[in-house]
Amino acid sequence: MRRLEIARKARRDIDHLLWESQKLHGPRAAERYQRLISVAFSDLRSDPACPTSRPGEIGDLRLYALRVPARRLKGADRVSAPPHVVAYRFDDDRVMILRLLHEAMDLPDHLRLAASAEDGEA
Template sequence: MNWRVEVTSQARADIKAVLRYTLDRFGPNQVRYYRVAIDDSLKHLETDPVSVPAKPLTPPLPSIRQLPVRLRGRSGRHALIYRLDEVARVVIVLRLLHRAMDLGRHVEGEAGEDD
């Protein structure tokens, strides 16, 4: 049984910002590749949001998970940050963040919030 994926407004803004940066920096071809990679990662969350390579965000938020966006078979520089509502079988995508960032700092306070 599939999970429903909900993308918060902050995550949508993150996706737009990453794609805009990619377009400005690397051009339209790379934007297309990265858009597909993000979409594929979101689809993966529909089918199996708890499997590898998804992993908990530790510390300080073990209830928050991250899934690296894979581009051409390799982990990209960004990760989808999400939490699960296991009762309702809903994946709530909170952010799309660069993996070099302090991910916990950028999702503090979002562990139990809906958007």
């Protein structure tokens, strides 16, 4: 299985998302979202070219919508209609998570910046 690397900007995205989730919906909602992110990252480590991901239209970036793994979570673990996507790239050895973005954002602009970021920024 490939190793997972998370860029600094992606870590900030995750921290901000979980903080907002807790602030707006409470600590249990933030825990559910954290679990969802973990499931998504596990999916990408095991199959980064999965058919449910799509090209990011900029360089070799790919996008994985959190609503895909959310469908598999049931009951108290379920996050309904998560509006975020994981921007990542991969090779034979690793999956690099570059950003975690809200679908309503200007994705092309953020993805251009993510694509040009140094991989050493993990």
